[in-house]
Amino acid sequence: MYNITLIPGDGIGPEVAEAAQAVIEATGVKIQWETVNAGIDVLAKEGILVPDKVFESLEKTRIALKGPITTPIGSGFKSINVMLRKKYDLFSNIRPIKAIPGIAVPFQNVDLVIFRENTEDLYIGQEKTIDEGTAEAIKRITREGSLRIIKAAFTYAHQNHKSKVTVVHKANIMKLTDGLFLQCAREVSKDYPHIQLQEVIVDNMCMQLVMNPSQFQVIVTTNLYGDILSDLCAGLVGGLGVVPGANLGKDMAVFEAVHGSAPDIAGMNIANPIAMILTGAMMLHYLGESNKSHSIYKAVEATVLEGKFVTKDLGGSASTKDMTNAIIANI
């Protein structure tokens, strides 16, 4: 029996989190869920944005399955998602992008993993207004922060027999910040002579990804480029509804899909649960339950291939619940 924190989040979060829980249960893995929540809905009910019980549960279980929490654009409200990643030093944001047979996409063989640095860059939240017409933000890159995410990417490449790691940067313009990240990549790559280090500037990377994505295996990059490239890559394999993710630190793991709270479709029972279900599968793999994790991937593939119970974003008309039940039936 595993003790795991569940943070359903808001928007489509609770719907897809429930789907992931049900699918995990169907694999037979026994989990004692500790459900806690944060965000604007919690603020309205409990008068606090992130109740202490969220931190207490995370610090006890050290592992969570988390839905998205809305960050309103342009308000003073800071991202709770970013705060949790920083507070617990969850420096590795790992996002596997893999084509699922049966989803109509321009490229059938995309299979890459993005390693996004998760704690620094423009995400440190240091912005200030200089005068009425000027605002500034600080982009912080450190040697320590860069080395650890780059090492994580190379370790993954080595363990999974990948022959190439692509570092994405803009060091021709940001010579000091992106220059440092690139320098770190060159240093780490020396310890892996059997793995090629490919250096690609971020704008060129966008073009390469939409023209020939299957040339990439492992991508490592800074926080903001990683965020943008993740959505771009999600678009290559069917959209945000199908891409899972993990935030890993030294001694804590928070599993979280790439998508946000998708307020446009929240509460309608039409969100695609695959991203969150595969996020659950990543969590089972992390727990050492590789066979059960694999059975989820297979059940998702079978359901998509059958094509009877797929959600609107994939061209079908099934509800979130119908698709979840079909996946459970295929386990």
Ligand code: ATP
């Ligand atoms: P954030 O910046 O908070 O990560 P985002 O800008 O990536 O959020 P999302 O909330 O993820 O935006 O949604 C972007 C678009 O993708 C929306 O139109 C939304 O409906 C769609 N989308 C996101 N997740 C899903 C899903 N699971 N199923 C179907 N559509 C989705």
